[in-house]
Amino acid sequence: MSIKTDVVVIGAGAMGSAAALAVARSGKSVAVLEQFPEGHSLGASHGTTRNFNTAYQQPEYLRLVSEARLLWDELAEETGVQLLDLVGLVNHGHEVALENTRQAQQEAGISSSFLSPQAAMERWAGMRFRSRVLYVPEAGRIRAANALTALKSAAQNREAQFLYKTTVRNLAVLGDDLVAVSTDSAEYRTTRVIVTAGAWTQKLIGGIVQLPRLVVTQEQPAHFQTVSDGLEWPCFNHNPEPGVPEDDFWYSPIYGMLTPGEGIKVGWHGVGPVVDPDARDFTAETRQMDALLRYVREWFPGLDAERFDPISCTYTSTESGDFILDRFGPVVVGAGFSGHGFKFTPAIGRILADLADGIAAPKLFQAPHRS
Structure with missing residues (x-):
């Protein structure tokens, strides 16, 4: 079965869910493919809490965390779910x-x-x-489990599709604006694929794009x-x-x-x-x-x-601890969040959606300087 969609997101953790929401907000169709059941504990997005920490020195991270704070608040207001506990x-x-x-x-x-x-x-x-x-x-903790639910709910309200227990078997770049993503039951034809596969990133696309060491x-x-x-x-x-x-x-x-x-x-x-x-x-x-x-x-x-x-x-x-947010032809990659990415989730989703539209990420997060 062949299915056409504007964007395919691979990985339904925090970053993939945020990317799906940002894409859906722009009016594009998006399908999110996740190899594990919903709520699994095999990756990096499970658990109840994360630090919302603004103690950074680099301007890029300080701008990103300030944007994320606004987006977390907007998401909480939209979904009626408390996401931040600003306990300091x-x-x-x-x-x-x-x-x-x-x-x-x-x-x-x-x-x-x-x-x-x-x-x-x-x-x-x-x-x-x-x-x-x-x-x-004005820092504290994120209710991480609630955040995943809220991101998914807001994306689904904009017609994003989440497909769990759906393993990507093959990803083929067929042109500048065409990617075929194959699962056991369907082949998705899309102009952009956003890969937020966490620990499985290298296994999935290591032979397709040249990534910095993960x-x-x-x-x-x-x-x-x-x-x-x-x-x-x-x-x-x-x-x-x-x-x-x-x-x-x-x-x-x-x-x-x-x-x-x-x-x-x-x-x-x-x-x-x-x-x-x-x-x-x-x-x-x-x-x-x-x-x-x-x-x-x-x-x-x-x-x-x-x-x-x-x-x-x-x-x-990554070796530096900085994220990889970059585009390789029609393949957008969000990876290497190095244990400190969750607080930035909605802002990273926005960047990944921008990358799919041809808008570059801040230079700190671009891959070539790490190769």
């Missing part, structure tokens, strides 16, 4: 980096301020701070239980301080947030073992988990390091 976010650790971040935020019109470690511990008694804390009040890792944060119900919990990022020997056991910066009903999510960032997304064991690597438990014992007096539930997810990362 604390950044601590590497003070020179925090000074640069605050200056960049001020230039971008994003409010933030420094607190002494003593003042921060008085306010957030469940956490320990050794140096000044950069507090961003590394897929299995990450293993965990939800920890609190020792008291009366504590206030902001979202948080903690960067190691150079030259502090007692921090030598760290694997990477730490991130986390309260996930209501599940605990406080705490995790290393982007240092899990390299995996094939089709051959994961979902088992936490022992040494990294032991180090995470040590970190929680040392830095979170409000958490019980012995009561936790491990989480397994994938990161698909």
Whole structure:
């Protein structure tokens, strides 16, 4: 069976759903093909919460996160679903980096301020701070599961089609404005295909377009239980301080947030073992988990390091940590979100739709300079 549609999106996670919504808003027909069932936990978009963190130094990211904030609010108003909990976010650790971040935020019109470690511990008694804390009040967490539902609902209201359990078997570029996308039951003929396949990106299109190196890792944060119900919990990022020997056991910066009903999510960032997304064991690597438990014992007096539930997810990362948002002929690619992309989701959807229309992404996200 042959089906014609203006745009095919491959991958119905956060980025694919946002791209579908942006395409549908422009009046084009769009079909979203997803190999797994709706709500699966095999990729990078599942889970209840993500950080909405505006602590960036690059102007491109600050512009993108400001746009995303407006688009999240618009989507919440349209769907009647709360998507952001602006409980604030604390950044601590590497003070020179925090000074640069605050200056960049001020230039971008994003409010933030420094607190002494003593003042921060008085306010957030469940956490320990050794140096000044950069507090961003208009930040917090995204209700990630709700966001996926809202993106899909808004796209479907504009006649986007979502097809789950629909694996792409072949993708053939037949011309500048023609791509054939084959599944087990149909062949889709389209002028543009947007690939948001996460950990499966290289497997799907590695032989069609030349992508920068993408590394897929299995990450293993965990939800920890609190020792008291009366504590206030902001979202948080903690960067190691150079030259502090007692921090030598760290694997990477730490991130986390309260996930209501599940605990406080705490995790290393982007240092899990390299995996094939089709051959994961979902088992936490022992040494990294032991180090995470040590970190929680040392830095979170409000958490019980012995009561936790491990989480397994994938990161698909570039060497720089910057995203790939680019077009190769009729194939548009959104990939390499490197564990920090979710907050930008609706803005990334807009960029992917623009790319399909021939509008270039910001240079930082274009692929050639990474090849």
